[in-house]
Amino acid sequence: MGSPSPLQSLAPRQLRQLVEADEPGCLTSYIDPPKFRAGMRHLAGACSVIASCSVGRRAGLTATAVCSVSAEPAQLLVCVNRSVRAHEIIAQSGLLSVNVLSEAQENIAKRFAGMVIDVAGEDRFANGDWRDGKLGIPMLDGSLVSFGCRVKDVIPAATHTVFLCEVVEVVVPAEDGKPLLYFGGSFARIV
Numbered sequence: 001m002g003s004p005s006p007l008q009s010l011a012p013r014q015l016r017q018l019v020e021a022d023e024p025g026c027l028t029s030y031i032d033p034p035k036f037r038a039g040m041r042h043l044a045g046a047c048s049v050i051a052s053c054s055v056g057r058r059a060g061l062t063a064t065a066v067c068s069v070s071a072e073p074a075q076l077l078v079c080v081n082r083s084v085r086a087h088e089i090i091a092q093s094g095l096l097s098v099n100v101l102s103e104a105q106e107n108i109a110k111r112f113a114g115m116v117i118d119v120a121g122e123d124r125f126a127n128g129d130w131r132d133g134k135l136g137i138p139m140l141d142g143s144l145v146s147f148g149c150r151v152k153d154v155i156p157a158a159t160h161t162v163f164l165c166e167v168v169e170v171v172v173p174a175e176d177g178k179p180l181l182y183f184g185g186s187f188a189r190i191v
Ligand SMILES: Cc1cc2nc3c(=O)[nH]c(=O)nc-3n(C[C@H](O)[C@H](O)[C@H](O)COP(=O)(O)O)c2cc1C
Pocket: 047, 060, 061, 062, 063, 064, 065, 066, 079, 080, 081, 083, 084, 085, 086, 112, 113, 114, 120, 121, 182
């Protein structure tokens, strides 16, 4: 073990003063949203389409806020804005699929992000090979991997909801592909 950093011996108040002096305001509870968004542009994300279905109504959104939680049991989490149409459908059905997009699926990412004019709701599913998985929710063939999930916990988080999900189905195609990323405000690829 190395020697402790001099910062570790500081009282919390002293540490706070030190950081505040370096960048005033950075430790207050309020961070300017544009500043936060500018910071988040540096975090590369893998793009997925989150899809769900409730009483025959399908809905989906493009998302990067997807994260593995544990392998035993298999769990992941997804953060969805409460204003997105799919939010209500996921909340009603308690089911969702996570379809991790390949670099060849940028057009699908745009459709499900509301970036294609006049394509909304059910029309978003007109592109791509969608089929019902074991849970009866849409799964996208040709994704790098698709996870069929049951929502285990719903955690409100300001404008968003964190859906903690139990994975009950994993579909991996025979062929590998490369992921579709989002970085610096644009879709990106691994070269
Ligand atoms: C690359 C990218 C990542 C996104 N990630 C998320 C996300 O993790 N959660 C979320 O709620 N919205 C996310 N969005 C925004 C939604 O895709 C968008 O608001 C949604 O498709 C709107 O659906 P609606 O028109 O049905 O409300 C993302 C958009 C893009 C372009």
